[in-house]
Amino acid sequence: MQVKDILETLEIAPRPGDDAERELAREVTGGYASDLLSDVMGHAREGQVWITLQTHKNVVAIASLKELAAVVLVKNREPDEDTAAAARAEGIPVLTTPLDAFEAGGRLYRLLRGA
Amino acid sequence: MEFSYDIAGGDFSRAGAASSEVKKILKQLNVELAVIKRVVVALYEAEVNVVAHAADGVMQVTLDSASIEVVIRDRGPGIPDIALAMQEGYSTASPRVREMGFGAGMGLPNIKRNCDSLDIESTVGVGTTVRMVTFFNR
């Protein structure tokens, strides 16, 4: 499964002006939901989608160091300006869902695990 | 091989930059991915600790065919009780830093889990030196 295959389920609208084809082709192997950066650093795994409400730039640094598939910001949160710029530079999709973390995680789990 | 990077205290916008540079080098050198993944976690946490808790610091990386050694030396408040600081959940981070999702008190435990040997020396009012070694092909 690729990042583009989770957009509809998580009600993620593509950002205008995104030429994100390559980013959205990143392979998704699972998900991790947390707002504590050290928790994600220590326990998330490569290829996971990170569900969080943190919108600052360090999110991109962590996603990039951990080679996460994408960051999904919950409840319509938008990335800070420098976050969006860093995301483009690193090629990490930072996406926005209207869903909360419980709903987003539940839907992603069902999509990935088919349960 | 040796590399060295400066770390600015307080500047969260650049946190992780040094770790990211080291990761690139390790990848270029074809270090095992499993080792890189562990090293990256430990490096990042040590770098963020300089940013969050100290005035400034230097990350020094020494690589040979068997291991990677990283020494992060900072000027800052130091750690009065290292055993206490090592406990998961212990943090003196400011409310602002906590709101960003840092300051969960999981950094030093993450470092410990992700290197093969860890040595912390600290002098209150002077600074802290964190030395970690990770072996290849464990």
Ligand SMILES: Nc1ncnc2c1ncn2[C@@H]1O[C@H](COP(=O)(O)OP(=O)(O)O)[C@@H](O)[C@H]1O
């Ligand atoms: N380089 C450092 N200089 C001063 N204090 C430090 C340093 N690194 C860690 N500490 C102290 O140890 C505590 C625990 O560190 P850590 O486990 O990384 O958690 P956190 O950084 O989230 O607080 C910190 O809150 C701080 O009091």
Ligand SMILES: [Mg+2]
């Ligand atoms: Mg820390």
